[in-house]
Amino acid sequence: MIKLKYILALFFIFSFVGCSGNSGNWGWYVIDPTTKSGLANIKFLVGGFGATILLSLIAALISIILGLIVALPSFSNNVFFRSLNRIYVEFIRAIPLLPMLFWVFYGLPVIFQSLGLKIQIDAFWGAVITLAISDSAFTAEIYRAGIQSISKGQREAAQTIGLTQYQAMRYVILPQAIRRILPPLANQFIYIVKMSAFASVIGMQELTRRANEIVVTEYRPLEIYTLLILEYLILVLVISFGVRWLERKLGSDESNSN
Amino acid sequence: MKEVIDINNVSKYFGKFKALDSVNLRVMRGQKVVICGPSGSGKSTLVRCINRLEEHDEGDIKVLGNFLTNDRLCLDSIKSKVSMVFQQFNLFPHLSVIENLTLGPIKALGISKKEAMKRALYFLERVKIPEQAFKKPNLLSGGQQQRVAIARALCLEPEIMLFDEPTSALDPEMIAEVLEVILDLANDGITMVVVTHEMGFAKKAADKIIFMDEGKILEENIPSNFFKNPKTHRSKKFLDQVLNH
DSSP: OHHHHHHHHHHHHHHHHHHHSOSSSOOGGGGOTTSHHHHHHHHHHHTTHHHHHHHHHHHHHHHHHHHHHHHGGGGOSOHHHHHHHHHHHHHHHHSOHHHHHHIIIIIHHHHHHHTTOOOOOOHHHHHHHHHHHHHHHHHHHHHHHHHHTSOHHHHHHHHHTTOOHHHIIIIIIHHHHHHHHHHHHHHHHHHHHHHGGGGGGGTOOSHHHHHHHHHHHHOOHHHHHHHHHHHHHHHHHHHHHHHHHHHHHHHHHHHSOO | OOEEEEEEEEEEEETTEEEEEEEEEEEETTOEEEEEOSTTSSHHHHHHHHTTSSOOSEEEEEETTEEOOSOHHHHHHHHTTEEEEOTTOOOOTTSOHHHHHHHHIIIIIOOOHHHHHHHHHHHHHHTTOGGGTTSOGGGSOHHHHHHHHHHHHHTTOOSEEEEESTTTTSOHHHHHHHHHHHHHHHTTTOEEEEEOSOHHHHHHHOSEEEEEETTEEEEEEOHHHHHHSOSSHHHHHHHHHHHTO
16 A cells, blocks of 8 residues: 555656646647637537537436336236346346447448338437437336335235225325435436447547547647546536435425425 | 125135135124234234235135125225225325325225315324324324324225234334224224234224134134133133233
8 A cells, every 4th residue: 555655646746747847748728718729629629518418318318218118017917028127128238338339320220221211320319329228228227126115015005095006006106116216317317428428439529529539630638538527527516416406305305394 | 794704714825834724704794803813823914815915825705795806896896895904004105194095085986085185084083183184194103103094094984994913013102092093993883803912902892803823713702701711722822921911
């Protein structure tokens, strides 16, 4: 441990030396807003926010609906339906995002073509579909866990006051489960935002792609990727602040208030 | 008197464990039956079979003239006529007390909201907590929660009330207030099957006491005889333990 500390200290000293000298190791000028070119670079980089947010939002929305559809068979008494849910979840969860993205973007159009369908998949929708499907396995598990966390006694009580299975779900189980489902679902949104960076490899003009493009022209990877990380940090912090607020609101709803 | 529950040679298995072993029991309209016995003897399983929270594996159960099968129509026809009070109350935590009471009548019986409210307030009055109507259940004491649960069951105006150890999860001081409410109902003429360890209650309220052990009914007796001369060794031993504590 002590050795590690010294190494880290040395590392910092070297980097500060580099900083104070004019050896050219640092080039913050590429994103210096006081210069014309720096400002233009920043504008270009920040311009990716819209695409990243839109991409994540649509993917999350589809994933929320798709996840529910995938989760529903898991509550069935029928083994066949339950195994459909298991197969989907295990299969989709096992595929890394990047290969799936390639498969959807480059592979799927081939299938469409051979079927004689004239469906084009652009980078945006390729990324949306991939993110949504990949994430739906996780949202399905969140729904399942949330609904199963409601005690058996609640279902039984609903049954003894004469409610049908559907009514029990609608008026007793879901209203309680939703409070437990929403926070992890919102958390899952953070993953989507981060995973959306993969869309850059198929040419989607979002935050990461734009950073890559500036790096290629300016050749200042450290400075630009630092800014890129800060961009994601801000985005994720805003979302997690929202998630906390949601948790507080739902939590206080359940424990007090009359 | 007409029989409302007729249990004939019923057995129930959990895996290889035989929870009920050829049980026979008849309950007449208006009768109060107390089921007692050591834990794990199958008391709860038996009452849970009466409203089909558990399915029996062998034998027949006839409730209000209908055999209990998986036929949906038959189950629907008895569902709201047999109500249950649980050990753990099982109130709906996301709904206020009054909403807990009106949900069943509105959704299952299809009566109007106004009518359901009226009924709910009447039964809250009967269990002596009308002032808690608009609170969430978790702000109430255990005894109050169980009384709400009883009121919720009553709101369906059932013909049979099942109680599954209604006081076992309560502090000693709260047991009395809940038993008082159940006794009050007993005087009303509704049919009751009560699983309980409260022998004082059994003495006061029961028409018939059932003693169970290892899934079998070992003794069926009227309270005065049951407490004075239990028929079997097992029930005598049980009574010694319960009463001398």
